[in-house]
Amino acid sequence: MVKAFARSGYAQPAVMGTRLERLSSFLSKTLRAWAQRWRGLGAAVLLVAVAGCGSSTEESASNAAAHPGETTYTRYCFSCHAAGIAGAPRAGDAEQWAPRLAKGPEALLASTIAGIAPGMPARGLCNQCSDEELTNAIDYMTKPRE
Numbered sequence: 001m002v003k004a005f006a007r008s009g010y011a012q013p014a015v016m017g018t019r020l021e022r023l024s025s026f027l028s029k030t031l032r033a034w035a036q037r038w039r040g041l042g043a044a045v046l047l048v049a050v051a052g053c054g055s056s057t058e059e060s061a062s063n064a065a066a067h068p069g070e071t072t073y074t075r076y077c078f079s080c081h082a083a084g085i086a087g088a089p090r091a092g093d094a095e096q097w098a099p100r101l102a103k104g105p106e107a108l109l110a111s112t113i114a115g116i117a118p119g120m121p122a123r124g125l126c127n128q129c130s131d132e133e134l135t136n137a138i139d140y141m142t143k144p145r146e
């Protein structure tokens with residue numbers, strides 16, 4: 001680039017000098033700003049890591065992991081409850097779940113186990129799922145998504 005300027009006779013050496021100076025001061029300012037930003041970020045990451053370690057009980061570890069009902073939901077319930085097939089209440093849709101949640105968790109589990117003819121199959125097609133796994137899947141489905 002410098003060569004091109006020089007060849008064109010456009011840039012006088014003095015002008016080039018001030019340009020280069022400006023460029024290098026701009027670059028060093030930018031680099032310094034970046035360094036500061038990354039240092040800040042590093043500190044934040046470190047803080048989070050330390051905080052995470054500090055409260056690392058078994059419970060917070062499982063909270064950080066996926067929802068316990070997610071796997072069951074994804075494997076068995078998703079096919080109907082994601083899109084709302086055959087009138088299935090859509091996962092994460094607070095409005096659609098509200099009247100059903102009002103029945104209470106035991107009633108929801110009971111109708112999941114028994115099924116609701118004709119659309120909702122017994123145990124949501126997961127015959128080998130324990131009641132607890134179904135409860136977790138229901139909890140996962142009925143949680144409003146942000």
Ligand code: HEC
Binds near residue numbers: 077118
């Ligand atoms: C073949 C489609 C299908 C699958 C698979 C399915 N559901 Fe459903 N589900 C439905 C339909 C349809 C309804 C609405 C039934 C009605 O109210 O008539 C429903 C309703 C429900 C309800 C509301 C029950 C109530 O009392 O209001 C719950 C809870 C539920 N399903 C849980 C599950 C769970 C948990 C799974 C996976 C383990 C699952 N479903 C898999 C179709 C399905």
